[in-house]
Amino acid sequence: MGIGRHDLLTIGQLAERSGLATSALRYYEKLGLIHADRTTGNQRRFARSTLRRVAFVRAAQQVGLSLEEVRTALDRLPHDRAPSHQEWNAVAIAWQRRIDRQIAELELMKRKLTGCIGCGCLSLTRCALYNAEDRAAQAGPGARYLLTRDPASGPEPLPSAE
Amino acid sequence: MGIGRHDLLTIGQLAERSGLATSALRYYEKLGLIHADRTTGNQRRFARSTLRRVAFVRAAQQVGLSLEEVRTALDRLPHDRAPSHQEWNAVAIAWQRRIDRQIAELELMKRKLTGCIGCGCLSLTRCALYNAEDRAAQAGPGARYLLTRDPASGPEPLPSAE
DNA sequence: GTGCAACTTGAAGTCGACTTCAAGTCAAGC
């Protein structure tokens, strides 16, 4: 089980195995999300571990991160070899926290909607969904935290029949 | 409590109360997401119920819908008056299902990651995160369902120590 | 050693979701 040339992937192979276009991979490389060594003829050769990084990038985008944010997150991992168990765990755990936050946000949104369904949502003065936005405006121009918890006030009371 | 001119909002008022820029609201109107009547002098006047629609649009974007998708969803609501309880409920419930799907997807992603942390994730042949992507590639070029359940196979087994 | 698919680069194009600009019109308080 020596280290043969199968340990390095051409950009075409990486594209095929990751499901991404080669143009996207070149773009990711330019952004510093992935790294490639070069052959003497200047062609890219990717380490196999790049597949994991790419999977990570796609997953992160799914959760709503920009590529810039992903880059920051991935900076904790070595760019040219497989990460150690420890390195990977650190990133994975941070990552789980991010997912948890996202889930919490969605659940908050859902709860608000549940309140709207059950209660007099049609009354504009009581609809939590509506009010969430309306209060956002009070916070000043450009306030755009949407249905997120209002940073300026404690946890929101659930909307209820009254 | 008669119907006075306070029942209509100028674009500036709508912007202030929704937290969006007037340019965004004009853009939404162009896309058919919201509707405005016009004064004799051609200025927009929005019904108060537009605030709810706008809140909805922002919430939908948060969950990852494009404005085009939002438009389709909102087409079930009347554009120029407050929706009836029934109309609103129908949309809200469909909406909750969408949120549930999104949450389920995130939880799947998290479970995969949990497996990665506990197990030999560094083995490329066993990492669920990695394999999810890799299998996507097998499905043909352009397959991009990311960490979603593979449509071609049943529910995925959880990654485990073995 | 040659042929051809796969690679290289930089520049330009695209798409969604807006924002900014310019030049002009409206509404309402004094």
Added chain:
DNA sequence: GCTTGACTTGAAGTCGACTTCAAGTTGCAC
């Protein structure tokens, strides 16, 4: 009735995340 801030339009600009293009180079199977 005038002033001034809020409004109107269409066109162009921006940003992130890519894709497409053109023109040239490399790697490898035969």
